[in-house]
Amino acid sequence: MRSALALLCVAALVPGGTLKTKPHVDYRAFEKKLTKDRQIVHALNRLTFGPRPGDVEAVKKLGLKRWIDWQLHPDRIAENPDLDRHLRTIPAGAFAPERRIPPAQYAQEKLYRAIYSNRQLQEVMVDFWYNHFNVDMTKGADSMLVPAYERDAIRPHVLGKFGELLGATASSPAMLFYLDNWQSVAPNSLAQRFLKGKQAPRGLNENYARELMELHTLGVDGGYTQKDVTEVARCFTGWTIDRPNQSGPFLFRPAMHDNGEKTVLGVTIPPNGGREDGEKVLDILARHPSTARFISTKLAIRFVADDPPPALIEGMAKTFEETDGDIRAVLATMFGSKEFFSEGAYRAKVKTPLEMVVGAVRATAAEVSATNALFNQIASLGEPLYRKIEPTGYSSMNAEWVNSAALLGRMNFGMQLAQNRVPGVRVEASRFSADPVKAARQILFTDPAPETLRAISDAAKQSGPQRAGAMLAGLVLGSPDFQRR
Amino acid sequence: MLTRRVFLKKSALAMFGIGTAPAWLARALSASEAPASRKKVLVAIFQRGAMDGLNVVIPHGEAAYYALRPNLAIPRPDGTANSAIDLDGFFGLHPALAPLKPIYDAGRLAAIHATGSPDPTRSHFDAQDYMESGTPGLKTTSDGWLNRALLPEKIASAVRAVSVGTELPRALRGLNEAVAIDNLNNFQVREAEAAPSFEKMYSATRDRVLNGAGRDTFQAIKTIEAIRKQPYLPANGAQYPNGKLGQEMMQIARLIKADVGLEVAFTDLGGWDHHVNEVGAHPTEGRLATLLAQFGQALAAFYTDLGDRMEQVAVITMSEFGRTARENGSRGTDHGHANVMLAMGGPIQGGRVYGEWPGLEREQLYEERDLNVTTDFRDVLSELVVRHLGNPHSAVVFPGYESPKFRGFVTA
Numbered sequence: 001m002r003s004a005l006a007l008l009c010v011a012a013l014v015p016g017g018t019l020k021t022k023p024h025v026d027y028r029a030f031e032k033k034l035t036k037d038r039q040i041v042h043a044l045n046r047l048t049f050g051p052r053p054g055d056v057e058a059v060k061k062l063g064l065k066r067w068i069d070w071q072l073h074p075d076r077i078a079e080n081p082d083l084d085r086h087l088r089t090i091p092a093g094a095f096a097p098e099r100r101i102p103p104a105q106y107a108q109e110k111l112y113r114a115i116y117s118n119r120q121l122q123e124v125m126v127d128f129w130y131n132h133f134n135v136d137m138t139k140g141a142d143s144m145l146v147p148a149y150e151r152d153a154i155r156p157h158v159l160g161k162f163g164e165l166l167g168a169t170a171s172s173p174a175m176l177f178y179l180d181n182w183q184s185v186a187p188n189s190l191a192q193r194f195l196k197g198k199q200a201p202r203g204l205n206e207n208y209a210r211e212l213m214e215l216h217t218l219g220v221d222g223g224y225t226q227k228d229v230t231e232v233a234r235c236f237t238g239w240t241i242d243r244p245n246q247s248g249p250f251l252f253r254p255a256m257h258d259n260g261e262k263t264v265l266g267v268t269i270p271p272n273g274g275r276e277d278g279e280k281v282l283d284i285l286a287r288h289p290s291t292a293r294f295i296s297t298k299l300a301i302r303f304v305a306d307d308p309p310p311a312l313i314e315g316m317a318k319t320f321e322e323t324d325g326d327i328r329a330v331l332a333t334m335f336g337s338k339e340f341f342s343e344g345a346y347r348a349k350v351k352t353p354l355e356m357v358v359g360a361v362r363a364t365a366a367e368v369s370a371t372n373a374l375f376n377q378i379a380s381l382g383e384p385l386y387r388k389i390e391p392t393g394y395s396s397m398n399a400e401w402v403n404s405a406a407l408l409g410r411m412n413f414g415m416q417l418a419q420n421r422v423p424g425v426r427v428e429a430s431r432f433s434a435d436p437v438k439a440a441r442q443i444l445f446t447d448p449a450p451e452t453l454r455a456i457s458d459a460a461k462q463s464g465p466q467r468a469g470a471m472l473a474g475l476v477l478g479s480p481d482f483q484r485r
Numbered sequence: 486m487l488t489r490r491v492f493l494k495k496s497a498l499a500m501f502g503i504g505t506a507p508a509w510l511a512r513a514l515s516a517s518e519a520p521a522s523r524k525k526v527l528v529a530i531f532q533r534g535a536m537d538g539l540n541v542v543i544p545h546g547e548a549a550y551y552a553l554r555p556n557l558a559i560p561r562p563d564g565t566a567n568s569a570i571d572l573d574g575f576f577g578l579h580p581a582l583a584p585l586k587p588i589y590d591a592g593r594l595a596a597i598h599a600t601g602s603p604d605p606t607r608s609h610f611d612a613q614d615y616m617e618s619g620t621p622g623l624k625t626t627s628d629g630w631l632n633r634a635l636l637p638e639k640i641a642s643a644v645r646a647v648s649v650g651t652e653l654p655r656a657l658r659g660l661n662e663a664v665a666i667d668n669l670n671n672f673q674v675r676e677a678e679a680a681p682s683f684e685k686m687y688s689a690t691r692d693r694v695l696n697g698a699g700r701d702t703f704q705a706i707k708t709i710e711a712i713r714k715q716p717y718l719p720a721n722g723a724q725y726p727n728g729k730l731g732q733e734m735m736q737i738a739r740l741i742k743a744d745v746g747l748e749v750a751f752t753d754l755g756g757w758d759h760h761v762n763e764v765g766a767h768p769t770e771g772r773l774a775t776l777l778a779q780f781g782q783a784l785a786a787f788y789t790d791l792g793d794r795m796e797q798v799a800v801i802t803m804s805e806f807g808r809t810a811r812e813n814g815s816r817g818t819d820h821g822h823a824n825v826m827l828a829m830g831g832p833i834q835g836g837r838v839y840g841e842w843p844g845l846e847r848e849q850l851y852e853e854r855d856l857n858v859t860t861d862f863r864d865v866l867s868e869l870v871v872r873h874l875g876n877p878h879s880a881v882v883f884p885g886y887e888s889p890k891f892r893g894f895v896t897a
Contacts, residue, residue, distance in 0.1 A: 185814050203815075205817070403652055403653035405652075405667040411679070411683050419676075462678075471678070471679070475686075484692070
């Protein structure tokens with residue numbers, strides 16, 4: 001967690017003047033309200049994977065407030081028949097348990113949903129929470145376990161109670177396998193005495209315990225110690241998987257459990273609690289004030305800006321605590337804040353590779369018949385889906401995505417897409433205007449920066465009228481303007 | 486209009502305050518216009534995930550090592566491929582690193598053991614951050630040590646600082662130009678007609694983040710245009726292994742040999758977080774051995790490929806922290822403290838394991854569980870910055886670290 005306030009405090013303690021500290025963050029831009037038109041494009045850019053043609057008009061007609069409320073209640077939104085049509089192209093049983101599934105194949109569903117679903121905020125939040133509770137699909141049994149994990153542990157809870165989401169991930173075979181808890185055994189347990197063979201587990205594994213506090217709940221500065229890590233690991237001994245290599249379910253094995261007394265963050269957990277020990281830890285963590293702040297900050301970094309104003313975080317964390325971690329309520333607080341619809345937030349975020357590629361497909365109203373090329377493109381821009389090895393997930397900070405290789409990749413993809421050279425993706429070239437201003441508005445849904453307009457106007461003059469439309473669309477997709485949301 | 490470079494230099498001056506600008510900055514600003522083509526090069530390799538240094542440079546002379554790791558220890562050197570390769574009677578190399586032994590014997594590879602950070606964190610994310618920013622315990626540093634290691638130049642090569650891969654790591658971010666290149670062959674705007682328009686947009690945009698990276702990109706494209714078109718064949722029969730690191734080391738070798746002004750390069754290899762199945766039924770099996778094989782072959786191929794050019798090149802490896810001295814319950818190790826760094830190249834006084842060995846007895850361990858740090862990682866990196874790159878201002882590269890202790894592994 002990197003709230004600007006905390007940064008300034010740390011900086012002040014450093015002796016000498018040569019240390020480069022983060023400059024004082026000026027939050028005044030978050031006081032300036034956006035114009036009505038910009039509010040709509042802004043909301044579409046943040047709550048969805050990017051506007052499609054017609055979206056701005058639809059939101060205008062419905063009313064921005066109502067549209068946001070609607071997105072917060074996906075069950076009230078009629079789903080796009082196009083999505084169903086695309087999902088039906090995935091053979092039934094393709095993701096059945098006990099099948100090892102390559103990420104590219106599994107990502108079809110994610111990409112189709114991101115591109116075609118009308119329940120856009122829900123899909124954005126599935127992406128957010130999967131990334132928060134990241135599992136690398138290429139790690140052993142996780143190639144079988146991830147589909148059920150995303151479907152049953154993540155998706156049902158993305159707008160629900162944080163505690164339930166946390167509990168669902170903690171007891172999911174995918175997470176137990178990914179962070180090794182399924183092999184963690186109390187040092188003096190029955191299991192250790194009776195399990196034979198070199199491969200049999202024979203002691204604590206603190207991987208899950210640490211990441212649970214650092215990444216899933218409290219945050220690295222949330223106030224836990226190495227002692228807490230070990231104690232939490234003891235609480236979760238016995239949380240394992242029945243037949244992990246055959247996609248077996250969660251299982252609590254009492255013989256692996258540490259029956260002694262534990263102390264977690266100052267709370268005593270009495271002996272002989274069995275499976276309940278882990279449940280108690282999850283309760284303590286889900287209700288901890290550090291968790292409220294950590295989750296609120298991460299949401300604000302995704303939806304508002306890299307350095308969200310402390311007042312916004314306070315408000316969100318307050319809602320989190322008052323509603324027992326109701327994610328929908330925390331989002332409503334954020335979307336209702338003055339900071340969200342401010343100049344400070346407008347175009348403050350650089351799109352991640354997923355957001356850029358899916359956003360380009362949506363903006364050009366492309367018809368996708370195969371997602372492989374899109375999957376590979378997102379990977380080559382630095383975000384291989386379902387293949388993040390580290391439990392941190394991908395960052396949504398701007399600096400992570402801005403570099404030469406990635407920018408060139410984005411320019412090249414923009415040109416390829418507009419000229420119909422992405423396999424499995426078809427754009428209607430005739431729909432792109434040969435007029436620079438119109439072409440830019442078709443893709444950006446707002447006016448381009450003057451520098452961008454100048455460059456594409458020059459290009460329009462040099463390009464033959466036949467090719468001008470596609471050329472301009474490609475340039476706009478690769479422009480600095482389109483890399484922001 | 487202020488160019489980005491001028492702007493950066495101005496802010497660099499502002500940062501140090503008028504009148505207190507360090508002498509090197511003033512000197513550098515008036516330095517010669519022509520960058521020397523044959524530069525000294527420093528290559529940094531980051532092993533993400535916390536490599537288990539105790540199983541890489543193995544203290545086979547230490548009984549406690551075998552007591553702590555009944556299932557994981559690499560056997561004492563016995564001449565077979567299933568035992569450690571002896572280095573000095575006390576330490577040995579993991580057998581998967583056999584390709585590095587000839588380089589050690591030639592005096593061009595050194596290990597510095599029990600190195601690490603004074604910060605106690607066992608968070609991968611924080612520890613990597615600290616090692617890349619060069620400021621342990623301080624989260625406010627926004628640029629990296631490898632970027633600060635560059636001396637300002639009036640006309641700098643657009644590819645003086647290169648990260649091979651699809652991201653620019655924190656170590657390379659900062660005031661000096663730095664580019665990420667995933668593959669030299671593809672580093673271009675494919676649609677020739679579109680290239681000038683993109684260049685116009687990115688150099689004119691008022692988006693400060695994208696403008697900087699955009700300018701650097703188009704400069705770099707021009708610099709490497711000539712080498713991009715030639716096929717590359719590694720020299721001296723060097724064979725790079727398949728996989729990320731081998732391919733990326735080959736790109737770095739190619740840039741070095743092209744004499745386009747490369748000074749610092751960065752690449753990384755993930756997957757070292759071996760909480761389970763670190764070692765298989767035999768020492769040469771398991772997740773660590775597989776990764777080390779790739780790692781060792783990549784370094785050895787790079788050394789072979791560069792041949793004489795290795796005289797101007799130093800390679801340094803690092804990982805955010807080490808792992809528990811005692812094995813855990815799942816044939817793996819958990820997050821620990823000190824680790825080992827490897828240094829390779831012409832300027833390296835190799836054939837030795839440097840550093841004070843803290844021992845592995847219970848009372849010698851950090852928090853009774855991990856190898857203690859006896860060499861600050863900044864000591865190691867400072868020595869390379871000062872003695873190899875010739876930048877005397879190590880306290881600028883590692884702010885707040887005024888007097889690093891050199892171990893003497895770099896030729897003065």
